[in-house]
Amino acid sequence: MNLIKFNLSSIQARDISSAILLDIAALVLVMFTPKIGEIIHLPFYMIEPMRLMVVLSIAHSSRVNSYLLAFTLSMFSWAVSGHPEFFKMLVMTGEMIANVFLFYYLLRKIDSAFLSMIISIVVSKVLCYTLYLVFFSMMFLKEEADPSFLIAQVITTMVFSFYVFLILRKNHNNLV
Secondary structure: OHHHHHHHHHOOHHHHHHHHHHHHHHHHHHHHHHHHHHHHOOOHHHHOHHHHHHHHHHHHOOHHHHHHHHHHHHHHHHHHHOOOOHHHHHHHHHHHHHHHHHHHHHHHHHOOHHHHHHHHHHHHHHHHHHHHHHHOOHHHHHHHOOHHHHHHHHHHHHHHHHHHHHHHOOOHHHOO
């Protein structure tokens, strides 16, 4: 019991409240992504709102919270909207978890937040598309690999990686 009190008391209340606010923002963003796309008449999903929230969690929250978001965002979206389809939701959940795992793993190995984020996103995407090919079909993969979507993914990967680099450049040693 004292061990539990020690662990809980070592966590800053500010850190918990900021993680809760980030998690609520993530759930709201995921819930309203289709509506936001309709309102602005742009394919808002192309900026990968789930990955955006996981990346923000990596930059501003704890490793545990990043895993929590990676594990729950696709499931939450599926539960509230039925999208993505069940098997696609499982693949996306695996992709997000792989992204978080690879980021922290690579950060320890190569000591660069920028490179760790780029590589973790690219490898998790390759994993995702491989699973799409296995579970769905080449036609589904071609639909997902539309050139405009791929260009958007390259841009968001660079932006996300640069953002993480800027935020973590001074204190990334605390993450590993």
